Amino acid sequence: MSPLAALAMTLQPVAAVSAPKVLRPPARATRCELGGWTAPLVNKPIPVRAAPRADARVLGTLPTATPPATSPDDIYPVGFSIIGARDGWLKISDASDAMNEAHARPVFGGVGWIEGGTARLGIQSGRGYARPDIHSKKLLDLEGGWLADRGWIVGLAGCSGKWVLVDYRLHSPKGTLERLPMKPYRAWFRGACAASETTCDMPSVDR
Template sequence: MPVRAGPSPEAPIVGRLPPAVAYEGGLYSGRGPEFAIVEAEGGWFRIDAVYVPTVKDDDVEDVPLAVTGWIPGRAIYFQLQTAKGFSRPDPASEVVYRFGELTHPRDWLAVTDCRGKWAEIAYGTPQEERRMWVRGICAAQETSCDGVKGDR
């Protein structure tokens, strides 16, 4: 996945994120690069503090990757610890989705925005895209996180 100098597919490539590393361990059979999101603009996200899981001696070691830049929201995946999607990043706003069939991040079209502990997710089909705001995001790829739940 190319990492770009700006929030655009035309911006120069400043680095690359490697694909997920396959291994047997934890709850999943592989892990992808992990990073901090520091800014969002128009469906693009500026990332920093990137590290890459590397299989070493039947274990996984997190190796820092010296790259900072922008990636599209379709390249971002995480687990959710919530059962509701809201119309705005506010738990008092209208509930527009109750989780059922969107149990896996690959069912989403893209992450489209973020504000603090909230992420906006596009789902449905490209022809009938819908959006919802969620919180209770779990960044851990191997576990079910710390047990703290989002909105139920």
């Protein structure tokens, strides 16, 4: 899959979305063991802040996937580790633009916070839960399919360990981009994949 095609699968506005009140992010700061990449916000660098607040000091920025005029297929997101979360913000580290061979872009590679709506990752699971616990209420079951194939991510609302709280929409059963229904969902998922261009080689978490 080309970088452009991969980004097209996750291309959604980063505006805040509503979600069931019962699935609020954890009230306290959490530690996470995930990886992700920047959402495709054309011509809008993502600020990395010193604290999980919109008014916190900006430490640096992450470039977003802007097509170079000479090579529209050469579009790469910036990857990073997700090491924590709080109040809809993600604590990241080790951001890298290593996949981009076209031209150097300034990347803040230290530790800081970004809004969850500006991050993406792949979900190789079709089961979403009410809490980061497989014994909690199951909110989604794609019966063998993956969210990565049957839907797209609007934003990441939180995380805990290897679990991630995802705002998402679904494709139609036929695989088209029709939205059924026209509202976002939110659920906790396992099976997160940090590879933006392909799938991850991992055991199924749905077995």
